[in-house]
Amino acid sequence: MAALTFTLGARDGAARRGRLMTPHGVLDTPAFFPVGTFGAVRGISPADLLGAGVQGVLSNTYHLHLRPGEQVVRELGGLHGFMGWPGPMLTDSGGFQLHSLDHLARADEDGVRFKSPLDGSEHFLSPERAVEIQEALGADLIVCLDHFEPVADPPDPARERLLLERTLRWAARCKAVARREDQWLLGIVQGGGSPALRLESARRTAEIGFSGYAVGGLGLGESIEQRSALLESSLEPLAQDVPRYLMGIGTPEDLVEAIARGVDWFDCVVPTRNGRHGSVFTPDGPLNLRNARFRADPKPIDASCDCQACSGFSRAYLRHLIACGEALGTRLASLHNLQFYMRLMQDAREAIAEARFEAWRSAFRARYRGASPATDSAA
């Protein structure tokens, strides 16, 4: 039996209920991976994550390569041993950070040369190195290196073509060097802001052949309608029996819309980053705890939630902690948001399994938008 398997269960429209089996346990899909940039989810312990219902965690290859370095992580038992996280784990390739963060990076056909913002040291990330680093880190799911750039305004078709072709060549190079059989290497669909290029990227990446596919380059300012169209083009050529991962997205509404189009899992900093800033999610929409109306509010964030924050603390106390920059506030608000995301995924899975996804999606959206004016946005 293979080290990883993905089993597609119920389908409801384009939405899918599935199960990924990994050497570190089960991921029920649709699923959401919290982001542990430095090998930890911002102040939250593995026990806290398990308590919130989290099944899988993402860590960032770029950050861990720079510090402490993948060899240290490998010596300490890989990311699972290093972080003390027992469940499924995912790493990205580092490509997104290299092409988006503020540091000196020069990409050519070979790969990307960049300087560490920590100490100015020179580094080189090629498709082969990205796989090698991720094999040392040892996550269950790893991702091909892509050459990513935000869509230019006005669009630059020649540049988009170059990036698409290069990303395809890099995908083939990644596949050629991947050695570990207990990891799945995911291909990555790009194609910028063009539905035609997205279709082509997905079709040709699938021709190279991967166990699953990530969709990158979305969630960068395009409208939800634009994104939905680009996502549909990115998924359309992919076989049904392989899992699809939408990278770096998003808000609760974003997730529901992407599930409706056939995405199986997500990662995003929104629940933890927004929590840190006092924005917390409820079925009736987000609340901004910094708002003065919560100053002496004895109620929990959400009376229907049994997370650590809602079980023991008032909105007034959480507001106070966040106003003071006290780390317990960040932790409790982040844990609440993560538990909200986990419940959202669970509700989606149940709705798909019971063939009532569309009704659930409509009811979710109506309630989520109804009680929350558009100005109280969480994103």
Added chain:
Amino acid sequence: MAALTFTLGARDGAARRGRLMTPHGVLDTPAFFPVGTFGAVRGISPADLLGAGVQGVLSNTYHLHLRPGEQVVRELGGLHGFMGWPGPMLTDSGGFQLHSLDHLARADEDGVRFKSPLDGSEHFLSPERAVEIQEALGADLIVCLDHFEPVADPPDPARERLLLERTLRWAARCKAVARREDQWLLGIVQGGGSPALRLESARRTAEIGFSGYAVGGLGLGESIEQRSALLESSLEPLAQDVPRYLMGIGTPEDLVEAIARGVDWFDCVVPTRNGRHGSVFTPDGPLNLRNARFRADPKPIDASCDCQACSGFSRAYLRHLIACGEALGTRLASLHNLQFYMRLMQDAREAIAEARFEAWRSAFRARYRGASPATDSAA
């Protein structure tokens, strides 16, 4: 029966084993209160604190008065309800922050006028207001306002006399207005760097009459020998059956030396602040996790410790988290240090109860100093 009682159990030399009963449960003494400046112990939840064996927590009146304000705290059930902390609680008077922090404060016989560093608003803290605020906050143990200044160099006897007399007058004013019978108001012994003034301050504060006594103004750079002499003078005039609290101290060795002189409880930021900076305590002395030798060290901080950090994480991982400024590192290192302090207090209590305190103190010191060069100081 009184709302609070202090029962002195075994004595061994000057060291004392006691028990404080409060409306919120028991404090076994000698005891240590972690500091929750903003109404939380830096990222650590009440459940974490209970798991580390913490019985009592201190919160800072000055910070809570400015934000969220004592009326908000009172509306939400006092500090116990606000913070979700079920056990004994202590507040300071705000005097230390007013006289030591960097803000505009002018003290005269009436009290202290100061501006909030948050918004520039004008505030006035008198002895009466200090009690009123602490009654609104609702801790089990509250402290008289004192007029504190670091000892001048060269000493200024006239100034020390003025501060001593004023602090005594303020103590009488505090006692005159304290109303809540479920709180104990503690007198405060000052007297600067003069053993004679310390003796006089303690004798005359005891003449006013309090249920317990705090000793302030120590731990500000004096040698351990100087401090021990000043502490002995501060305690000597006090009756044996009242508890003694040494404010703002200290390292593990400081605590053992003060217990040897008859102190019953302490508060200090050392375990949490040092933890945040990567300094962690072990029976063999402190370790600085930032040291390069821990880069790939798979061992826990202390193999004999069962705290959250030592149960699941390597020195290498904790070092990485602290190097990255990741809040989980702060939390785990702080929790380890708190559990070390709690075990130190427990060991001291057992040694006193079994009339072997001197032997325990010597053995503790020899081991703590032996394996750790003086340059690896935790303080």
